[in-house]
Amino acid sequence: MIHPEPPAGRLAEIAAGLAGVERRIEEACRSAGRSRDELTLIAVTKTYPAADLRLLASLGVRDVGENRDQEAAAKAAECEDLPLTWHFIGQVQTNKARSVVAYADLIHGVDRERLVAALSREAVRQGREVGCLIQVALDDRPERGGARPADVPVLAAALAGAPGLRLRGVMAVAPLGADPGEAFGRLFDVAQAVQKEHPGADVISAGMSGDLAQAIAKGATHLRVGTALLGRRTPFVR
Template identity: 35%
Template sequence: MSAIASNLQAVRRRIETAAQACGRAPDDIALLAVSKTWPLDSVLQAAAAGQRAFGENYVQEGCDKAMATAGQGLEWHFIGPLQSNKTRPVAEHFAWVHGIDRLKIAERLSTQRPEHLPPLQVCVQVNVSGEASKSGCTLAEAPALCRAVAALPHLQLRGLMAIPEPADNEAAQRAPFRALRELYEQLRTSGLPLDTLSMGMSHDLEAAVAEGATIVRIGTAIFGERNYA
């Protein structure tokens, strides 16, 4: 068994344990393997171990991997900040975009999504910690942005995404995830048919699962420390 396959097993056990601890079904939490900066071979090792959904932060790298694995049943998620001049290749090659933080990006993705493809699945990114260095709309801005995105053709608004400020203990980790979940529940109550909370990474997936995550985005715990060489 490869190291990546072993790591995937360990992450899946973490998700299962976290789900059981809060009375959730493990199958309700999807694992997104964040493969940014890792070579195609690493993706193929993970795919051979049963992983199907992969997340990328860089447009060209992600498109290259998506094209190289076309026909292999893999699902590609764009999870990084997206500039308006790079929306077209993302609209053409990805199944999901997690980081919608302004209407202009959503409008461009909607216009540029090829007619022969199913709607692009999208999440609105919320800056729950208020960090100046992080992308995302504010909690207050999110409802109006979500309603505007939901009205666009060729997109399907699935839910919310966040990357909170790192915290050292579970209580501090859970607080921003709880804020996102509460917003999500408010939006569902208002009539938006949302079903996705994309939150939780290698260091805080247990806290995210406890607060209702439906997708956890795991890179380091699967592939190792980032390879930026």
């Protein structure tokens, strides 16, 4: 396969963005008394071309995140030669389970038992084990995506017992207008309760470009960063 060349200077732009994000992570880790090794940086590459993923890989980035299946599937196929871990960070429609399971290593948006069943069927059919995070609705409005905190234990049990799936932890987005630190503190409490029942579920996916420091202070293990890393988004064209 012939891969398009990125624009001149793009590698330098991405390297600068990565350096800036790393400085912010390291500063937040120092403030929180944590080690940088405790954090996984996920480069959110939605709307960015596959050429950017190749540059990220050349700079040592190994985790990438997408939230639209059609775009993600195309990029995963184009970049199958790269040593990347693929995170699906958006809500998964049950009719997309087959496609998402084919490339995703960790699905961040599991929020209902019907989806657990659909993902499990596909994982078994494809002979894969797929990691899953429970998306928690921190504003208690699950219509926006996510399970209410009170519903998380039942969903965690369903995931833990689903063939082909592995419960890895929890994920959330800080609600608009809310104090991210307070929101991520509530997520940490939910995460602790899940891990008490399921010791291997130790992932907390929280924090994006604007609130990564608050997420680190409240125990996040995985950060989802796009704009601060890759710059202003432009429409993705296949």
